[in-house]
Amino acid sequence: HLPYNRNGFKFFTSDGGLNKTDIKDILERASRVYEESAHCGKQEQTGVVTHVDYMSIYASDLVQAVLKSAGNKEKPLEGLHIVVDAGNGAGGFFVDKVLKPLGAVTDGSQFLEPDGLFPNHIPNPEDKAAMEAITQAVLNNKADLGIIFDTDVDRSAAVDSSGRELNRNRLIALMSAIVLEEHPGTTVVTDSVTSDGLTAFIEKKLGGKHHRFKRGYKNVIDEAIRLVSLLFLHDSDCPVTCPMIPSSMKCKL
Structure with a gap:
């Protein structure tokens, strides 16, 4: 939800998100490691990097949660037309990996490809231009519901079929x-x-x-x-x- 020149990172462990004190500690540790390696020369790499398709796992968990809540009905969103506006943030996956497997029609969804320059509007459910964009998408496509996400998909808003905002x-x-x-x-x-x-x-x-x-x-x-x-x-x-x-x-x- 910040301008493109203020993009950043959030760090998480299994215990939750890290705060400013945690980040400071990480940076200080990294600085010490760097200084030690500079003085001692090149050292053998002992760490292991594992690549995991976490988004697919996360999306599957969301789908299973909805199915469970819907009494394990195979396609609980079948017959519903839901459009998504990801604002070129990270939420575009929601269309193909969550809504479609649940049976929803998603025609008219927009700005699903991540682009840190945010060429269409700022991905912020509290931004007027962003809400106007998803409202117009709902009305133009005669959708039942519209969903808009912020950049990192920890905030959202909705728009009903009449264009009324469900926000804040x-x-x-x-x-x-x-x-x-x-x-x-x-x-x-x-x-x-x-x-x-x-x-x-x-x-x-x-x-x-x-x-x-x-x-x-x-x-x-x-x-x-x-x-x-x-x-x-x-x-x-x-x-x-x-x-x-x-x-x-x-x-x-």
């Missing part, structure tokens, strides 16, 4: 309604900029709990994980969810 508070409200129907009393963790109206909807309309925390997707995820760990300590059923928390850290979800 609306999207979290929709997700909360789905989760709370299956798991009453769940705590929904979001960042601090969500609206009071969302809180009222989650708590008064749906009977859940809304826990707002400081901005930053990793802050929200870490807070949800912290709450989950506290609930584990109290031998709870662990009713906590977060729109961005890894599925491996969710309980009952």
Whole structure:
């Protein structure tokens, strides 16, 4: 979602994303290794590089999750026309590796090829031009639904068949309604900029709990994980969810 001249990297381990302190530690270690190798001369390489088609594994996991939720129906999205706007970010895989295997028609999907210069629009679901692009794609193709991703596919928004945006508070409200129907009393963790109206909807309309925390997707995820760990300590059923928390850290979800 940043301009092309500010592209960067995010680092993850099996325990989750790394923060600034972790990155600083990695850079300091790398610097020491470089200095030592420069003083000691060329050393024999002992590391091993393994190439893994992780995207196919990840996409397959998404497909299996949807199939399970749909009662293992073979093509749960059959008959639905869904267009995707990846904004030339990393989300183009979603069309061929997720939606099509689930039976959806995806004609009209656009900007699926990664291009770090973002020639069509910034891949940001909160950007006006980006939302106009996916809305127009839905209307032009008479699609049932449109989905737009940010650059690294950790944020998204949707557009319904009439062109109405399902974004920000609306999207979290929709997700909360789905989760709370299956798991009453769940705590929904979001960042601090969500609206009071969302809180009222989650708590008064749906009977859940809304826990707002400081901005930053990793802050929200870490807070949800912290709450989950506290609930584990109290031998709870662990009713906590977060729109961005890894599925491996969710309980009952």
